[in-house]
Amino acid sequence: MKAERAHFFNFLKEKGLKLTQQRETILNAFLKTEKHVSVEDLYNIARRKDSTIGQATVFRTLKLLAEAEIASHVDIGDGIRRFEHRYNHKHHDHLICLKCHKVIEAVDESIEQRQEALCKKFSFQPVSHRLEIFGVCKKCSGKVKN
Amino acid sequence: MKAERAHFFNFLKEKGLKLTQQRETILNAFLKTEKHVSVEDLYNIARRKDSTIGQATVFRTLKLLAEAEIASHVDIGDGIRRFEHRYNHKHHDHLICLKCHKVIEAVDESIEQRQEALCKKFSFQPVSHRLEIFGVCKKCSGKVKN
DNA sequence: ATTGATATTGAAATTCAAAATCAAATTATA
DNA sequence: TATAATTTGATTTTGAATTTCAATATCAAT
Numbered sequence: 001m002k003a004e005r006a007h008f009f010n011f012l013k014e015k016g017l018k019l020t021q022q023r024e025t026i027l028n029a030f031l032k033t034e035k036h037v038s039v040e041d042l043y044n045i046a047r048r049k050d051s052t053i054g055q056a057t058v059f060r061t062l063k064l065l066a067e068a069e070i071a072s073h074v075d076i077g078d079g080i081r082r083f084e085h086r087y088n089h090k091h092h093d094h095l096i097c098l099k100c101h102k103v104i105e106a107v108d109e110s111i112e113q114r115q116e117a118l119c120k121k122f123s124f125q126p127v128s129h130r131l132e133i134f135g136v137c138k139k140c141s142g143k144v145k146n
Numbered sequence: 147m148k149a150e151r152a153h154f155f156n157f158l159k160e161k162g163l164k165l166t167q168q169r170e171t172i173l174n175a176f177l178k179t180e181k182h183v184s185v186e187d188l189y190n191i192a193r194r195k196d197s198t199i200g201q202a203t204v205f206r207t208l209k210l211l212a213e214a215e216i217a218s219h220v221d222i223g224d225g226i227r228r229f230e231h232r233y234n235h236k237h238h239d240h241l242i243c244l245k246c247h248k249v250i251e252a253v254d255e256s257i258e259q260r261q262e263a264l265c266k267k268f269s270f271q272p273v274s275h276r277l278e279i280f281g282v283c284k285k286c287s288g289k290v291k292n
Numbered sequence: 293a294t295t296g297a298t299a300t301t302g303a304a305a306t307t308c309a310a311a312a313t314c315a316a317a318t319t320a321t322a
Numbered sequence: 323t324a325t326a327a328t329t330t331g332a333t334t335t336t337g338a339a340t341t342t343c344a345a346t347a348t349c350a351a352t
Contacts (some may be wrong), residue, residue, distance in 0.1 A: 004268045018319050018328055039309080054331035059310075077219065079339085080309075094272045108264050114257045115279060122250055123284035131277045133261060138269035161351075185339085194341050200302035225310090226338075235308055 004031055004070050004087045010136040013079050026061040027048050027070075036082040036103055077105060077134065079136035093130075104137065150216050150233045171196050173216075182220050182249055191215040200254055209270040218223040222249060223280065239276075243283035250283065 010028055029046040030037070037045070043058040062083055065071035065074045072086040076096050081118050093111070097106040111131070154173055158165050168206040175192040176183070183191070208229055211217035218232040222242050239257070241250040257277070265272045 016328085020319070020329065022330070052331080054312090056333090057329080057332060058232055060329090093264070095265065095268055095272075097270075098273060104268055104270065106264055106268065109258055111264070112258045114254055114260065115277075118239070118252055118254050118257070119241065119279060119281065122252065123287070124243075124250065124279070124281050125287050126241075126279050126281040127244060128281075129277065129279040131261075131275065133265060133270070133272050133275040135265065135270050135272040135274075141199055141269070141271050160331070162299085166300065168301070198302080202303080202340085203301060206300085 007087060008065070008068055008070055011064075015065070020049065022053055022057050023041055023061050023064070027065065028059055029083070030065060030083070031073065032118075033141045034085075036076065036079050036084050038082050049051065070133070075102075075130075076101070077132070078113070091129075095137070096132055096134050097135055099136055099140040102139075103138055148252070153233060154211070154214055156218055157210075163210075168193070168196065168199055168203050169210070171199065171234075172204055173211065176211060176217065176229070177231070182222065182230050184226045184228050195226050221278070222247070222251075223278070237275075240278045240281050241283070242278055243286055244280055245282055245286040248285075249264075249285055 009019055011017075012023070015140065016067075016113060017046050026042065029049065030041060033042075033045060035041070039055065039059045039062060042062065043053070044052070046053050047056060062071060064084075066073065066083070068108050070087045071083040074082045074094065076094070090107060091112070092105040092107045095106055097103075115126070115129060136144050148265060149172065154169075155165055157163075158169075172188065172192050175188060175195065179188075179191060181187070185201065185205045185208060188208065189199070189201045189225060192199050212219065212229070212232075216231070216233045217229040220228045220230050220240065222228060222240070234255060237258070238251040238253045241252055243249075247285055261272070
């Protein structure tokens with residue numbers, strides 16, 4: 001978490017951008033949560049530290065965090081853009097529960113390898129990828145109804 | 147294509163819905179194109195057959211086609227919902243070119259199998275999944291610039 | 293073919309997240 | 323601390339998705 005902060009401060013400096021209280025507050029809030037947050041989610045969290053922070057600033061700071069490769073987008077299929085930690089986090093796939101909306105992060109090396117092979121087959125140079133599996137998690141499949 | 151039409155007509159009947167000229171025109175237009183179309187794309191295509199058709203009807207008909215499992219959603223990452231053929235089409239992954247936006251459809255059985263295994267590991271019951279690989283296609287990577 | 297109950301249509305309005313605007317406030321550098 | 327540049331937050335705007343509603347079309351039963 002120290003490293004992310006240093007990385008972000010450096011990123012700002014290199015871009016000629018300024019380190020503001022708001023950006024720091026928002027970064028800290030983002031780093032502290034392990035959830036997949038939307039702009040609004042993080043806005044509500046950050047506001048607890050500084051009630052004057054605006055949605056627009058959260059929106060813009062998340063964009064910067066994505067540029068700085070500290071955050072990345074996640075789409076869990078509900079049309080709302082969410083963000084997750086990226087800095088020093090390995091790529092992973094998502095298992096998304098359709099009932100409780102929990103998101104499980106999973107890695108499978110052999111899937112990754114097969115993807116590479118698939119790309120080679122089409123002479124396609126992969127830049128990024130995403131795998132989302134929608135279904136019912138263990139907890140929810142135990143329940144009788146809903 | 148005959149089969150899809152029969153399937154859709156049957157779907158409508160079972161739901162107590164009506165077969166209208168517009169729905170038929172839109173279905174035909176959808177079946178004829180092999181592209182990944184947005185509502186607007188299909189609206190423009192369908193309008194060539196019947197200039198009085200409205201966007202809302204195309205929107206609603208595509209929704210019905212998705213319910214009837216004739217169409218399914220594709221998200222190529224630009225925030226616009228597109229649709230592709232689903233009826234009697236096997237599940238496939240997408241290789242999406244970031245430069246020319248071409249979409250390659252690919253299937254890899256071993257990836258599918260590994261996904262199943264991954265779900266088992268988490269006692270997760272998969273319902274659907276999607277794999278999108280973003281990168282540069284063969285054609286575009288040959289070019290010197292852009 | 294006609295009827296009548298019900299579904300559908302298209303134009304327009306609404307919704308809602310994402311993005312842009314702008315005057316006032318803040319920051320970094322000299 | 324003065325200055326130039328960036329940032330902020332309230333607000334507005336955008337644009338795709340979705341809904342509304344009065345007029346129209348469909349279809350099963352006459």
